[in-house]
Amino acid sequence: MLNSLPLLDKRVLVPRGKDQAKSFSQLVESYGGIPIEIPLIAFRPIASNDRLQDCLKALDTYDWIIFTSNVTVETFFSLLDDRVTALPKVAVIGKKTEEVLKEKGVQAEFVPSVYVAEEFVEEFLPIFKSGSKVLIPKGNLAREYIAAALTKAGAQVDEVIIYETYLPEESRLKVRGMLADGEIDILTFTSPSTVEHFMEVVKDYDLHEQMSSCIISCIGPVTEKKLHEYGLAVHASPKEYTVKDMINSTIDFLDKHC
Incomplete structure (x- = not known):
């Protein structure tokens, strides 16, 4: 005992x-x-840049946005223009990420059963349409696995760094x-x-x-x-x-x- x-x-x-x-x-x-x-x-938002602004302005052109952490959700919403009234369909990794998203008034359309990138891709591909346009906001040290796998499956994927990680x-x-x-x-x-x-x-x-x-x-x-x-x-x-x-x-x- x-x-x-x-x-x-x-x-x-x-x-x-x-x-x-x-x-x-x-x-x-x-x-x-x-x-x-x-x-x-620790995390801090990156300085505004053309790449980031172009992605935010084109939000209505995306089919999906993927959040891989609660930090990504918090940072992304802090960058959003007040004029943005709707988001693309949202997929998330992680229970905490889903909870923080709900606090923002947004319901995730897809949450994998296991909270790792490999499982996310395996479960997401069956509901994903080839040719879909996907936005992945990320930190500067984030993996590229999801973007690479979805691109291989026929997606148009835009990754954009929105925060940096430091000690x-x-x-x-x-x-x-x-x-x-x-x-x-x-x-x-x-x-x-x-x-x-x-x-x-x-x-x-x-x-x-x-x-x-x-x-x-x-x-x-x-x-x-x-x-x-x-x-x-x-x-x-x-x-x-x-x-x-x-x-x-x-x-x-x-x-x-x-």
Whole structure:
């Protein structure tokens, strides 16, 4: 039987900013853990440019718009002209993305059963018409898999970068200090970008050895693949891509191996 506080006194990296970290941190605390909130990823809209403005002005010419994250939804709506009264049909990846879209008064026409790009494409193609015009707003580090797959299937796809991803300097310093001092027991990663930014600090300050005693958990196969590319062992990667499942998977690992 699992300890009622299976994360007792374990210091768990929560790679999110203050506004997004609350539920994650509360979950860690409910199991006796100590959340270490260090946002490994932050977002800012890109400066307006001709490419972006042309896509926004031509919204009524698209058959579909695809949102792959809640950040994409939030940023896109912040850029919309007040005169825009209707959107093309909308497809989304992710439960949170769908929820944020609903808060904007828009219902998604398509949501895949599994929240990864490969599954999205597999399930979307049967309802997709060849020749359709598709808009994909994205971040500067986003994958191109969906655009490439839909283009191959006969779509006219426009990808437009609407925000950039970066590592806050305060987070860089905090990661360096806490990792160097051995003050983090469990590292959790929620996207490939969080891995990239964390490992950037590790490389810059030669902290690979300090990582060796940490348990590593992640959400999603793409994030797991990115960790493996850095030669890291992944101890917990659940089949369901949620923070709750990641924490439960981590607890299962601790129960069996620690």
